[in-house]
Amino acid sequence: MNDLFLKIRDIGLVPVIKIDNPDHAVPLGRALVAGGLPVAEVTFRTDAAEEAIRRMKAKLPELLVGAGTVINPALAQKAVQAGASFIVSPGFNPATVDWCLERNIPVLPGVNNPSLIEQGLSRGLEVFKFFPAENSGGAPMIQALSAPFGSIQFVPTGGIDANNLAEYAKLDAVLAIGGSWMVKADLIQNEQWDTITALCREARLKLQGFSFAHLGINQDTPEEAKKTANVFAALGFALKEGNSSIFAGTPFEIMKSPFRGTKGHIAISCYNVERALAYLAPYGFKGVEETAKREKGKLKVIYLDKEIGGFAVHLVKA
Structure with a gap:
């Protein structure tokens, strides 16, 4: 092209x-x-x-x-x-x-x-x-x-x-x-x-098409992650455990060990990740290529190079 x-x-x-x-x-x-x-x-x-x-x-x-x-x-x-x-x-x-x-x-x-x-x-x-x-x-x-x-x-x-x-x-x-x-x-x-x-x-x-996807919460150990996840379960959020994290419903991801971001990460969904990166460039953000995930040549997920309020931010295609 x-x-x-x-x-x-x-x-x-x-x-x-x-x-x-x-x-x-x-x-x-x-x-x-x-x-x-x-x-x-x-x-x-x-x-x-x-x-x-x-x-x-x-x-x-x-x-x-x-x-x-x-x-x-x-x-x-x-x-x-x-x-x-x-x-x-x-x-x-x-x-x-x-x-x-x-x-x-x-x-x-x-x-x-x-x-x-x-x-x-x-x-x-x-x-x-x-x-x-x-x-x-x-x-x-x-x-x-x-x-x-x-x-x-x-x-x-x-x-x-x-x-x-x-x-x-x-x-x-x-x-x-x-x-x-x-x-x-x-x-x-x-x-x-x-x-x-x-x-x-x-x-x-x-x-x-920017919208909130989920909040990632860093925890130091799998045991701490489980305790935190159980609090969300008590609030009515269904838990789904994976290798590196536990999802509480769709809004919360509790990490089993510290991941990107001082406090955790925020996932923002968008219609087109390449286009969203271009939109965010004047605000001083760039994508971190090593975090990119693609399907058929199209970006599906990528982290930005700056935190917001102590949280790493990644874009995910809606």
């Missing part, structure tokens, strides 16, 4: 933008960056799209600017000449895809069935736009398609908003999610940049 798609995966959301006034391009781009979503798919549905891409690219080097609704090679050429770093199309147009591949331009063609995916695979593609997402079966359809095509990734777009975001964010086959609810046309038209920034921040946090 190329570096651009890895950056998009780490961001997790691709704002799909319809812009009518090129003067709005730069302040809109700044609002996206401030909101933690430094990526924009500017759709070629208005006459302002080309100039908007040109201005964003010139003034905001930190913003990944792509072009959407690119339905033929001529539009792809216009978009690239304006500065678009990637091309997105609503369907699978072989001429457009081939034009991009011949020039090493990342392209996300739209697919919603196995035949279109196979056309892409025959050209070496591994990332596709899934469109229109909700009308094409939504998250269950992506799960169904990922069974025979396990190596590919999707960027579902169409009908997704804050209410159903989680359904897609949980899926291993979803690279990122496209949407416009944080950049609605009226917000752009009315120059509500602070509102857009706030919506972007809210969306990116919701995308992570």
Whole structure:
């Protein structure tokens, strides 16, 4: 997978933008960056799209600017000449895809069935736009398609908003999610940049799906662990003993010997561990690679490199 798609995966959301006034391009781009979503798919549905891409690219080097609704090679050429770093199309147009591949331009063609995916695979593609997402079966359809095509990734777009975001964010086959609810046309038209920034921040946090999984309590010996576990049992928590710890229900894990963390550890569940690490990086956290556990190349568990209140923290995929 190329570096651009890895950056998009780490961001997790691709704002799909319809812009009518090129003067709005730069302040809109700044609002996206401030909101933690430094990526924009500017759709070629208005006459302002080309100039908007040109201005964003010139003034905001930190913003990944792509072009959407690119339905033929001529539009792809216009978009690239304006500065678009990637091309997105609503369907699978072989001429457009081939034009991009011949020039090493990342392209996300739209697919919603196995035949279109196979056309892409025959050209070496591994990332596709899934469109229109909700009308094409939504998250269950992506799960169904990922069974025979396990190596590919999707960027579902169409009908997704804050209410159903989680359904897609949980899926291993979803690279990122496209949407416009944080950049609605009226917000752009009315120059509500602070509102857009706030919506972007809210969306990116919701995308992570952070929630409490369990608390790990360090004990010095198996005997001490058993005594502590029995207290939880008296409170009605069912005990389940393993080699290194005793679980009391799902909220508490009593360690039979000191483990990571001065006092113990806190497990935080999330929808995508790689994406969560990228989200936490600006807060000064990194993953400890030696603690990583993966399945089919995807991170499932990893500890962070800093404690919180004396507790080690590990992320676990929900």
